[in-house]
Amino acid sequence: MRRARGLLSAAVVLSALLTPGIARAEPSPGAAPPGSTAADDDPAAHGLKRTPLDLTGDAGGVQTNALAPTTIPGASICRRYYIFSYRAGRYVSEEQGYTGSNHNMLRARTSAGALGTWEQFSLCAYNGRTDLIYIQASSGYLVSAEYGYAGNLKGMLRGRGEWPGDWEVFEVWSDAGVYFLRNQATKGWVSVRVDMTGSYTNMLRGNGTSAGPWEQLALTSVA
16 A cells, blocks of 8 residues: 555565656755755854744644654654645655665655645654754654765655664754754755656755755644
8 A cells, every 4th residue: 555654665666766867957046966065054144043843742642752673762742744845846755665775765746635644744852942853754764864875865865764863853944934954963954856857856855055945845734
């Protein structure tokens, strides 16, 4: 079934999903070219504000987040959200059907009428702060930015973490109701790569150099 949880869904995949997209469209003011490093500037100087999220609970209530086989220590409040990319005009999905190093890649590829469990993400307070979060995907894994990847795939976001470390913790910023996420350790902005093609179309990467159009997100709680 399309919405099956966990790693068992990886068995269902098409060979067309294995070819990277390398096409380029117009440059984004906020998207880093492959191999570049995000500058650690001061977003507040550009009008952005650190923004606490409302994690007071949804229909499922406030939860203590735990992962198997590792349990995250402490009580982390989480709330389920949909993540929408303004630039792509699509909701972010975890590609549980992808395999190998692309397994659980995040892509903005789902229309409003096709939302399901793959589009639901638990945004969780980190060390009690709701403007500093980690993200649990519907697979049960934490969203990691793969800074160990090279070239076109550097900083790919995918669900595979079991512990909130450097690659899994994100700052929350906003401007006039538009949200932006930035990796705490590298200061790379979460960018929706509308310049990619094929199975990599609208892939999320955590190495944007500034908060531009490709980085603009809407966060909508799951009813």
